[in-house]
Amino acid sequence: xxxxxxxxxxxxxxxxxxxxxxxxxxxxxxxxxxxxxxxxxxxxxxxxxxxxxxxxxxxxxxxxxxxxxxxxxxxxxxxxxxxxxxxxxxxxxxxxxxxxxxxxxxxxxxxxxxxxxxxxxxxxxxxxxxxxxxxxxxxxxxxxxxxxxxxxxxxxxxxxxxxxxxxxxxxxxxxxxxxxxxxxxxxxxxxxxxxxxxxxxxxxxxxxxxxxxxxxxxxxxxxxxxxxxxxxxxxxxxxxxxxxxxxxxxxxxxxxxxxxxxxxxxxxxxxxxxxxxxxxxxxxxxxxxxxxxxxxxxxxxxxxxxxxxxxxxxxxxxxxxxxxxxxxxxxxxxxxxxxxxxxxxxxxxxxxxxxxxxxxxxxxxxxxxxxxxxxxxxxxxxxxxxxxxxxxxxxxxxxxxxxxxxxxxxxxxxxxxxxxxxxxxxxxxxxxxxxxxxxxxxxxxxxxxxxxxxxxxxxxxxxxxxxxxxxxxxxxxxxxxxxxxxxxxxxxxxxxxxxxxxxxxxxxxxxxxxxxxxxxxxxxxxxxxxxxxxxxxxxxxxxxxxxxxxxxxxxxxxxxxxxxxxxxxxxxxxxxxxxxxxxxxxxxxxxxxxxxxxxxxxxxxxxxxxxxxxxxxxxxxxxxxxxxxxxxxxxxxxxxxxxxxxxxxxxxxxxxxxxxxxxxxxxxxxxxxxxxxxxxxxxxxxxxxxxxxxxxxxxxxxxxxxxxxxxxxxxxxxxxxxxxxxxxxxxxxxxxxxxxxxx
Numbered sequence: 121x122x123x124x125x126x127x128x129x130x131x132x133x134x135x136x137x138x139x140x141x142x143x144x145x146x147x148x149x150x151x152x153x154x155x156x157x158x159x160x161x162x163x164x165x166x167x168x169x170x171x172x173x174x175x176x177x178x179x180x181x182x183x184x185x186x187x188x189x190x191x192x193x194x195x196x197x198x199x200x201x202x203x204x205x206x207x208x209x210x211x212x213x214x215x216x217x218x219x220x221x222x223x224x225x226x227x228x229x230x231x232x233x234x235x236x237x238x239x240x241x242x243x244x245x246x247x248x249x250x251x252x253x254x255x256x257x258x259x260x261x262x263x264x265x266x267x268x269x270x271x272x273x274x275x276x277x278x279x280x281x282x283x284x285x286x287x288x289x290x291x292x293x294x295x296x297x298x299x300x301x302x303x304x305x306x307x308x309x310x311x312x313x314x315x316x317x318x319x320x321x322x323x324x325x326x327x328x329x330x331x332x333x334x335x336x337x338x339x340x341x342x343x344x345x346x347x348x349x350x351x352x353x354x355x356x357x358x359x360x361x362x363x364x365x366x367x368x369x370x371x372x373x374x375x376x377x378x379x380x381x382x383x384x385x386x387x388x389x390x391x392x393x394x395x396x397x398x399x400x401x402x403x404x405x406x407x408x409x410x411x412x413x414x415x416x417x418x419x420x421x422x423x424x425x426x427x428x429x430x431x432x433x434x435x436x437x438x439x440x441x442x443x444x445x446x447x448x449x450x451x452x453x454x455x456x457x458x459x460x461x462x463x464x465x466x467x468x469x470x471x472x473x474x475x476x477x478x479x480x481x482x483x484x485x486x487x488x489x490x491x492x493x494x495x496x497x498x499x500x501x502x503x504x505x506x507x508x509x510x511x512x513x514x515x516x517x518x519x520x521x522x523x524x525x526x527x528x529x530x531x532x533x534x535x536x537x538x539x540x541x542x543x544x545x546x547x548x549x550x551x552x553x554x555x556x557x558x559x560x561x562x563x564x565x566x567x568x569x570x571x572x573x574x575x576x577x578x579x580x581x582x583x584x585x586x587x588x589x590x591x592x593x594x595x596x597x598x599x600x601x602x603x604x605x606x607x608x609x610x611x612x613x614x615x616x617x618x619x620x621x622x623x624x625x626x627x628x629x630x631x632x633x634x635x636x637x638x639x640x641x642x643x644x645x646x647x648x649x650x651x652x653x654x655x656x657x658x659x660x661x662x663x664x665x666x667x668x669x670x671x672x673x674x675x676x677x678x679x680x681x682x683x684x685x686x687x688x689x690x691x692x693x694x695x696x697x698x699x700x701x702x703x704x705x706x707x708x709x710x711x712x713x714x715x716x717x718x719x720x721x722x723x724x725x726x727x728x729x730x731x732x733x734x735x736x737x738x739x740x741x742x743x744x745x746x747x748x749x750x751x752x753x754x755x756x757x758x759x760x761x762x763x764x765x766x767x768x769x770x771x772x773x774x775x776x777x778x779x780x781x782x783x784x785x786x787x788x789x790x791x792x793x794x795x796x797x798x799x800x801x802x803x804x805x806x807x808x809x810x811x812x813x814x815x816x817x818x819x820x821x822x823x824x825x826x827x828x829x830x831x832x833x834x835x836x837x838x839x840x841x842x843x844x845x846x847x848x849x850x851x852x853x854x855x856x857x858x859x860x861x862x863x
Contacts, residue, residue: 140247141274180245185454196314272384348463357485383436408555415580534578596689622668643793643810648674665735669701681709684716780838
């Protein structure tokens with residue numbers, strides 16, 4: 121009989137594992153993309169999706185662990201039968217759940233995703249440990265751990281394939297059908313793996329049953345758990361950081377997850393060189409990049425973003441390498457993977473579920489960076505104390521001197537940031553110097569952690585701590601809101617994430633003045649200020665996205681106003697007197713809580729004359745509010761002579777061609793208004809770009825007539841294809857110059 125692991129049999133198991141892992145992580149962004157029209161684009165939607173996936177992965181690993189106790193033939197028959205039964209749920213379509221009550225999204229989103237993808241995800245997730253177990257039970261098989269590296273390569277391939285190939289080239293329905301065909305191929309491969317073992321003698325009972333957990337030791341199991349939990353949580357907190365100010369899109373969702381998976385391939389590889397090199401670099405990255413983890417100000421370059429991504433990968437490799445070094449005998453393989461999966465789920469649970477409830481800011485991110493610093497495998501780091509001739513007392517004195525020098529440099533950085541108000545470019549070199557010093561004291565965990573905390577505080581953490589201490593923040597499922605008062609300017613601001621979402625003057629004479637993106641020269645300001653001239657004294661006006669409620673101060677007697685807001689936390693800021701635009705200017709305005717697109721779809725047709733869409737999540741407009749179907753919902757809510765305004769100011773995404781393509785497809789009139797604010801009035805007003813869309817071209821002409829500057833222009837070239845719920849890719853619309861450089 122041929123040795124298992126030689127020739128085509130090993131190749132068969134590798135191919136099966138690669139296929140299962142590829143499908144498993146291809147379906148994650150696919151389902152999240154399908155759900156966008158119903159869930160919106162808040163970063164926590166993806167984190168909730170990841171929490172569901174991790175829970176299903178844990179269940180799949182537990183299933184593989186328990187199934188492996190049966191004889192091989194029974195395992196194969198039982199698993200294939202369940203795979204066939206789960207296949208009846210394909211192709212993938214969203215479960216039909218009623219919309220959630222306001223504030224219940226944190227439970228409703230996981231329920232929707234679990235019901236949509238649960239059965240097939242559960243069974244496919246069992247492939248990697250189960251196929252490795254089948255492979256390892258043959259007496260001639262080689263060590264199975266490299267197959268786990270192959271599994272994660274397949275997972276990484278699935279993630280990358282989605283935003284680069286599947287999303288741009290295929291509609292969502294085509295993607296679902298293609299995934300179903302891939303699932304059928306997987307069932308065939310699993311059947312071949314089972315058949316390849318059918319002629320193999322059953323292992324002895326002591327090989328079938330795993331040794332008791334006590335034989336491994338609970339301290340060792342606890343170490344596995346925490347080494348799996350911290351990278352998982354850090355991956356999700358990094359995802360939040362990336363998507364908050366850019367866009368809720370699979371390309372950004374998959375970058376942290378892809379690097380997280382790729383780290384397993386490096387850490388579990390037979391060749392340990394790359395894992396050792398990256399582990400040696402980990403202390404430097406933890407300080408140089410992790411030092412920014414507590415900063416809550418908007419970065420002027422992409423350096424902190426790139427640094428956070430590099431930090432995630434290197435830390436994951438280092439901690440997963442320590443996990444690999446603590447692995448058990450192959451007989452405990454499924455237990456090891458089960459505990460790893462449980463740790464991943466715990467990390468996801470902490471970041472996606474508990475952190476938004478416990479913290480007023482994304483404190484989970486710096487806390488996880490700090491935890492990673494304390495868990496770095498010091499045995500694998502360069503320890504100059506062990507060099508020949510080094511006196512331990514002098515080494516300790518030197519370490520104290522290095523720590524003192526590093527803390528002094530952190531104090532210098534702190535003084536600079538508090539004086540300048542931003543992290544100046546020159547201080548990146550100083551941060552690198554602190555990182556290099558930190559490498560010398562990395563073997564002293566508490567010294568290294570102390571230096572990291574000091575650097576976090578110096579590089580903007582002081583402002584974050586003060587804001588939390590002063591109670592300036594509100595956190596909800598949809599993000600972090602910060603309210604600040606500026607006594608000199610007599611101004612109060614609202615920021616979502618790091619992006620300004622509105623201001624109100626604290627001067628009683630100016631409290632009703634519309635500011636920021638909604639000033640008299642903005643597209644929205646012109647349309648709402650002239651609503652009576654455009655639609656008559658009984659005009660019916662709607663606004664998607666409440667913010668500070670600024671637009672309410674264009675209210676005129678006789679008008680009917682309606683705001684649509686998804687987040688109760690935002691409404692609370694207007695009702696508790698933090699912002700008084702609605703109370704002062706439009707106390708009779710109706711506020712509809714919930715997803716605006718769904719709420720507008722339930723409205724009577726033609727119930728509005730003017731509708732402004734201003735639903736930003738930090739600096740990102742939820743994609744589901746910018747598709748052809750969404751525009752159709754808005755038009756249905758508008759009268760025949762109605763006017764639609766969409767706010768598209770964005771640092772990173774050019775949305776003008778997208779709307780131009782939809783207008784071309786539907787035969788709509790469209791115009792664009794750029795309001796470039798002069799520097800001397802920037803305290804009150806902010807540059808903005810608004811797009812006006814109407815069925816009747818005469819309505820656009822009327823808008824131009826009431827604009828004193830006559831500044832409405834034709835849009836630029838339209839995108840080749842209109843975005844739809846079924847097919848949308850933002851890659852062609854990315855402002856790469858802003859994304860990659862200073863802006």
